[in-house]
Amino acid sequence: MKKMKELPILFGEKELCCGCSACYAICPKSAIYMVLDEEGFPYPKIETEKCVRCYKCIAVCPIKIKERSR
Numbered sequence: 001m002k003k004m005k006e007l008p009i010l011f012g013e014k015e016l017c018c019g020c021s022a023c024y025a026i027c028p029k030s031a032i033y034m035v036l037d038e039e040g041f042p043y044p045k046i047e048t049e050k051c052v053r054c055y056k057c058i059a060v061c062p063i064k065i066k067e068r069s070r
């Protein structure tokens with residue numbers, strides 16, 4: 001079987017995700033779904049089997065864009 005590229009990491013700490021759902025909106029494979037945490041804040045989760053590792057979700061994330069421009 002062909003080895004798949006790494007699954008993108010949308011955020012490590014919760015502080016690194018503002019729940020804007022831009023990643024969810026851009027995913028061409030609908031591989032991301034938003035899950036509410038215990039306080040009712042939405043966080044994205046990737047369905048491993050659906051993800052084609054295009055990294056569009058990483059490219060669109062406003063927090064990662066900010067990190068890159070530092």
Ligand code: SF4
Nearest residue numbers: 027051052054055057
């Ligand atoms: S890498 Fe591409 S397919 Fe996978 S979750 Fe991100 S946008 Fe969706």
Ligand code: SF4
Nearest residue numbers: 017018020021023061
């Ligand atoms: S685009 Fe970034 S900040 Fe927005 S929900 Fe996705 S991971 Fe969180």
